[in-house]
Amino acid sequence: MASLLEGQARPIRLADIAKAAGVSHGTASNVFSRPEIVRAEVRERVKAVAEQMGYAGPDPKGRLLRAGKVNAIGVATTEPLSYFFDDPFARVMMAGISEACDATGAGIALVSAANQEKLAWNIQSALVDGFILFCIEGGSRLVDLTRERRLPFVALELGFQDETVSAIGVDNVAGARLAAHHLAELGHRRFAVLSLAFADNRTGFATPEIVRGALYTGTRDRLAGYFEELSRFGVDTAKIPVYETENEVKSTRAGLEAIFAEGEPPTAILAMSDRMALIAIDWLKARGLSVPGDVSIVGFDGVPDGALCTPPLTTIAQPITEIGRRAARMILDHDGAVRRETMGVELIARGSTGPARKG
Amino acid sequence: MASLLEGQARPIRLADIAKAAGVSHGTASNVFSRPEIVRAEVRERVKAVAEQMGYAGPDPKGRLLRAGKVNAIGVATTEPLSYFFDDPFARVMMAGISEACDATGAGIALVSAANQEKLAWNIQSALVDGFILFCIEGGSRLVDLTRERRLPFVALELGFQDETVSAIGVDNVAGARLAAHHLAELGHRRFAVLSLAFADNRTGFATPEIVRGALYTGTRDRLAGYFEELSRFGVDTAKIPVYETENEVKSTRAGLEAIFAEGEPPTAILAMSDRMALIAIDWLKARGLSVPGDVSIVGFDGVPDGALCTPPLTTIAQPITEIGRRAARMILDHDGAVRRETMGVELIARGSTGPARKG
DNA sequence: GCAGAAACTTGGATCGATTCAAAAAATAGA
DNA sequence: TCTATTTTTTGAATCGATCCAAGTTTCTGC
Numbered sequence: 001m002a003s004l005l006e007g008q009a010r011p012i013r014l015a016d017i018a019k020a021a022g023v024s025h026g027t028a029s030n031v032f033s034r035p036e037i038v039r040a041e042v043r044e045r046v047k048a049v050a051e052q053m054g055y056a057g058p059d060p061k062g063r064l065l066r067a068g069k070v071n072a073i074g075v076a077t078t079e080p081l082s083y084f085f086d087d088p089f090a091r092v093m094m095a096g097i098s099e100a101c102d103a104t105g106a107g108i109a110l111v112s113a114a115n116q117e118k119l120a121w122n123i124q125s126a127l128v129d130g131f132i133l134f135c136i137e138g139g140s141r142l143v144d145l146t147r148e149r150r151l152p153f154v155a156l157e158l159g160f161q162d163e164t165v166s167a168i169g170v171d172n173v174a175g176a177r178l179a180a181h182h183l184a185e186l187g188h189r190r191f192a193v194l195s196l197a198f199a200d201n202r203t204g205f206a207t208p209e210i211v212r213g214a215l216y217t218g219t220r221d222r223l224a225g226y227f228e229e230l231s232r233f234g235v236d237t238a239k240i241p242v243y244e245t246e247n248e249v250k251s252t253r254a255g256l257e258a259i260f261a262e263g264e265p266p267t268a269i270l271a272m273s274d275r276m277a278l279i280a281i282d283w284l285k286a287r288g289l290s291v292p293g294d295v296s297i298v299g300f301d302g303v304p305d306g307a308l309c310t311p312p313l314t315t316i317a318q319p320i321t322e323i324g325r326r327a328a329r330m331i332l333d334h335d336g337a338v339r340r341e342t343m344g345v346e347l348i349a350r351g352s353t354g355p356a357r358k359g
Numbered sequence: 360m361a362s363l364l365e366g367q368a369r370p371i372r373l374a375d376i377a378k379a380a381g382v383s384h385g386t387a388s389n390v391f392s393r394p395e396i397v398r399a400e401v402r403e404r405v406k407a408v409a410e411q412m413g414y415a416g417p418d419p420k421g422r423l424l425r426a427g428k429v430n431a432i433g434v435a436t437t438e439p440l441s442y443f444f445d446d447p448f449a450r451v452m453m454a455g456i457s458e459a460c461d462a463t464g465a466g467i468a469l470v471s472a473a474n475q476e477k478l479a480w481n482i483q484s485a486l487v488d489g490f491i492l493f494c495i496e497g498g499s500r501l502v503d504l505t506r507e508r509r510l511p512f513v514a515l516e517l518g519f520q521d522e523t524v525s526a527i528g529v530d531n532v533a534g535a536r537l538a539a540h541h542l543a544e545l546g547h548r549r550f551a552v553l554s555l556a557f558a559d560n561r562t563g564f565a566t567p568e569i570v571r572g573a574l575y576t577g578t579r580d581r582l583a584g585y586f587e588e589l590s591r592f593g594v595d596t597a598k599i600p601v602y603e604t605e606n607e608v609k610s611t612r613a614g615l616e617a618i619f620a621e622g623e624p625p626t627a628i629l630a631m632s633d634r635m636a637l638i639a640i641d642w643l644k645a646r647g648l649s650v651p652g653d654v655s656i657v658g659f660d661g662v663p664d665g666a667l668c669t670p671p672l673t674t675i676a677q678p679i680t681e682i683g684r685r686a687a688r689m690i691l692d693h694d695g696a697v698r699r700e701t702m703g704v705e706l707i708a709r710g711s712t713g714p715a716r717k718g
Numbered sequence: 719g720c721a722g723a724a725a726c727t728t729g730g731a732t733c734g735a736t737t738c739a740a741a742a743a744a745t746a747g748a
Numbered sequence: 749t750c751t752a753t754t755t756t757t758t759g760a761a762t763c764g765a766t767c768c769a770a771g772t773t774t775c776t777g778c
Contacts, residue, residue, distance in 0.1 A: 026736080
């Protein structure tokens with residue numbers, strides 16, 4: 001009976017311990033947070049009382065309010081929470097963030113939600129010292145929402161041109177040129193592009209107007225890089241089909257269907273993510289096309305999975321882990337300044353690209 | 360200049376807004392948390408003042424203290440934080456947890472630390488309503504640490520017999536028997552076991568004493584299941600080498616070296632995790648041994664990677680996602696009761712097992 | 719014009735700790 | 749023994765909100 005009531009009773013507070021031990025709040029607090037400044041005898045007495053009353057130790061809720069700092073960084077996305085554990089790019093990025101957090105003892109709070117309304121609420125009420133934003137679809141909304149919290153934040157993949165937000169990304173134009181150059185040098189002249197989104201909630205072939213009106217400048221830059229470089233090899237870029245996907249299986253396959261339904265199939269595919277490239281390899285193999293015999297593919301990102309598939313994926317590798325580390329450090333060591341960092345990329349030539357078939 | 364000072368000034372509180380708008384704290388609070396009970400005119404005035412003063416909205420720190428509930432669940436492990444994104448088993452589990460959290464709008468806080476001291480602190484100070492514990496190495500310490508917080512918690516992989524802690528796990532004995540039965544029926548008679556830890560910080564061949572003194576009863580149960588079933592086929596289990604690893608590459612390879620260094624190599628390997636099984640397949644292939652031609656392997660867990668490797672892995676599948684979902688629900692709907700759930704497992708026969716070579 | 723009901727606002731109490739200036743106690747030195 | 753110094757302890761103030769009983773204003777209907 002007593003224990004039943006105890007279960008219902010409100011938890012023991014530091015003040016209860018202080019009273020029971022006959023010391024002030026201040027002293028009781030010191031016993032837990034700065035034991036060395038309390039006389040040993042008193043310290044032991046208070047600890048004994050706490051033990052005996054079943055005190056769980058100072059409640060972080062109270063401490064937090066006083067201290068002001070949570071010692072945790074929030075990582076937010078508009079995708080469902082499971083994105084952090086499913087998506088290979090996100091996973092490597094999280095590993096980098098984890099590393100920086102582990103080193104300083106900071107925690108990580110994952111923020112997301114099933115719907116937009118809840119997302120707003122979750123961002124407003126997340127107990128964190130700052131945010132790292134995965135700006136995939138809906139990135140601009142995410143930035144707006146986060147800005148309102150007036151906490152430090154960093155956008156990953158500088159999708160926007162907004163110079164007032166801190167961001168870390170890669171040189172998209174240079175990376176794309178590397179990819180295009182590699183294929184063009186192998187003799188390819190007929191290309192198709194599997195593109196990331198230019199704006200939210202769109203899939204399908206992208207027209208020049210769509211490209212010009214791109215919300216996501218990262219996507220636009222990659223395409224510009226591809227086209228720039230291919231032009232130098234005399235390729236008519238106006239004829240290259242550019243299919244915008246949601247970077248997942250369904251729309252990517254739809255894109256491949258559409259691309260290969262046209263008259264002259266491409267001999268080379270430029271994919272703006274490894275994920276799409278990997279899906280494409282599967283799709284092509286299932287269709288009886290050889291990679292790189294019939295079609296060469298270059299991805300973008302440099303996720304570990306790319307090295308393991310058959311054939312291993314040629315890709316433009318970003319320093320993903322390093323980006324994650326830096327993003328976390330930016331929040332952890334925040335000094336109020338807006339920083340925008342651009343990291344380099346490199347071509348990793350593996351088995352998914354080969355010389356263009358003659359004819 | 361002004362903006363510089365503003366930057367340094369302490370942030371605007373609800374009380375500041377209230378004063379500036381000429382209303383009480385109570386009303387100002389209502390404007391944000393229950394706007395419908397405030398007269399439109401007042402509401403707009405307060406909002407305008409807030410906007411103009413650059414108020415970030417009610418600070419969750421203050422709200423939290425009052426509300427008492429964080430609306431987030433902590434997931435803790437003694438491994439580094441990156442474990443959550445690297446380990447395939449953890450990832451699937453996290454997907455299940457994510458699902459349950461997404462559905463209720465709860466957040467996830469990842470808790471870990473580089474060293475034991477920090478881990479203790481991080482658990483003590485995590486802002487969560489409860490914990491899910493990944494009890495790998497050092498699981499008992501983790502449970503002890505968490506118990507002190509006096510928050511609801513669930514241990515995953517009921518490694519311990521402690522009946523006072525809520526836990527979710529699988530029927531290890533039944534699973535192990537399934538695996539052993541499958542191999543024995545294929546005609547195998549010479550076995551080796553790649554084992555999980557029986558106690559912390561040990562690797563190497565496990566003696567019967569070590570097994571008897573197992574801290575992790577899950578490991579012990581799996582071994583017991585293997586042996587029980589094999590005995591029924593007339594196998595002398597005393598001769599089966601059991602190598603305890605840390606469930607990662609290095610110690611698993613060391614185990615394989617040791618096992619195959621002995622006189623009569625096994626024709627079948629029972630691995631207590633898919634991770635070890637996958638490492639073993641690589642190792643065997645690199646050694647020029649065919650799987651399942653020369654050696655058959657059965658894993659344990661049923662992670663997705665197992666289906667994708669070559670040959671695809673035969674394994675004992677746990678309902679990992681479902682375990683994750685249930686664990687999260689247990690915390691979210693906590694009612695004070697201690698629950699221990701045991702989930703079923705099933706054999707998924709794929710390409711890594713085949714008939715024993717004759718002779 | 720007024721009682722009574724409904725809508726809104728107020729201000730103090732509370733959540734659970736930490737902090738710090740000042741008071742008290744213990745110790746040292748003469 | 750008494751003052752000076754050092755070590756401990758105290759208790760009020762603070763962090764930033766929400767809650768709620770009580771008070772005030774506005775609206776209805778007669």
